[in-house]
Amino acid sequence: MVKTNTPQVQIINCTTGEEIIRDATAEEIAWMQENAVKATAEKAEAKAKETAKAQLLSKLGITAEEAVLLLS
């Protein structure tokens, strides 16, 4: 497939077996971008949380397993 700048959509007709690849519509691009922004923010948030957790464990001088044990 020749890669273009426009996002592509692959559609499979499960009754006829016909398969097409077409450019995404403006509406599809809009909601996909909206989702991508949200997903990127979630990834950044998860990464920040992970870093904060690691820093806290380091400050306390314990491992993640030891922290779990403390809270059990």
Place this chain on the structure above:
Amino acid sequence: MAKQTFTTGQVLTAAQMTSLQQTAMLGGAASAKTASYTLVAADAGTAISMSNASATTITVNTALFAAGDTVQITNLGAGVCTITAGTATVNTASSLALAQYESGTLDFTSTSAAIFIKGAGAVAASGGMTLISTTAITNTSLITLSSIPATYKTLQVVIRGAMAEGDNDKLRLQFNTDVTGSRYRTADAVVTLDNATYNDNNVELSPGQDNNSSTNLIVITVPDYTNTTTIKMAISDAVTNNATTNTNINYKRNVGFYKQTPAISSISLFMSSSNFYATGSILLYGVS
């Protein structure tokens, strides 16, 4: 031997007589097809076999056959072969879809109408799984399985080795190409929802995954997808390669809920923030 009009005094060859005998005794070789096919007049009185791993069709048009003509169709392939009314009318008491090793006969009642008489097949057994389609994933943003036959009780989507361009992306799903906000809700399968709102325009069906390894396996079940009175749901079991240490795994069982009641006729899949790589495959099964 194709149906023809014999004339007075015509001398039949041995080959014609052998062919006629084979047809009369249903012993003739089937005309083998490997791709979707539109019947022609010469198919009257013959047998056709279809063999393809993906879904195919046999199309029936008018003004080619006469009342009393028959065409026997057998599906040898893993992909469902569907008898499709082109310009002609095709009625049946059962289903126009032939799963692998199923067979049926088109019995023409006029030049423009036929009845499809389907023989009993493996699909009639409750719990049997039929492979509806197999799709090689391409480098696209969105993959839609459309025109899903409404002849099964449950759908199962098996996604092998799907990989996103973006690291730690998650697989998401929409039904019926519906992108309306507040119609979807995702839940961790071990968490109880109590008075939950619909809060998204899709559902999330996998944990994050590495964008450099493709041994992920995601299985999505869509039960009772043809009913038109209830909320729909998709239950997924997903094991993916961890994005930080790709020899380790992530596992998640999620349930996605869809607020609308119409039957599900299409399933769209996409990665949370990037394209699919052109690797892996999607198998859609129907469970009887």
